[in-house]
Amino acid sequence: ETGVTQTPRHLVMGMTNKKSLKCEQHLGHNAMYWYKQSAKKPLELMFVYSLEERVENNSVPSRFSPECPNSSHLFLHLHTLQPEDSALYLCASSQFGRGDEQFFGPGTRLTVL
């Protein structure tokens, strides 16, 4: 695998389910990001991890819980979601502290019923 991979690509869950999204980067970067992309809305930054420590959390509801066990892996744990949480969730990586571009995964299309 190369670049940034995300699994699953599609996920349908009920409001009472618990699920996790997984992201893996094969680029040797030290920072990873979660974004939410809803229809007709700007890209929303959710979480930023640098060297496995959370450096930014943009007031995301507690039903979203990130985990970064090492610099290559990032998870987003989901529980008791709402229908308005349905969106494309994008993971990205980069070298933190430099003006470098981000590399994005293909995203997970989440539908909450």
Add this chain to the structure above:
Amino acid sequence: AQSVTQLDSQVPVFEEAPVELRCNYSSSVSVYLFWYVQYPNQGLQLLLKYLSGSTLVKGINGFEAEFNKSQTSFHLRKPSVHISDTAEYFCAVIASGGSYIPTFGRGTSLIVHP
């Protein structure tokens, strides 16, 4: 703090016509500028970037952009578009010396008609 404004939410154009997608930014410090493209059901991928040096930057797929510091703009251009250029385009800025976390514009949907 920096901000990015993409002035057009949607740009329709005919195939083989030229196109310009506009991006303006606001920052009190020097910046790094990026254009990304997102095809349906995919993540964003880098088209081009300005870090320093020449203000005219060439990217992939025949796109180019010009950094204009006095007008705080970084407009994206292509002289002749193809149907396959239909996608969402995002401008992004990173302010130097800060958190280095990018700020994205709202995106411009380029629709190329045959």
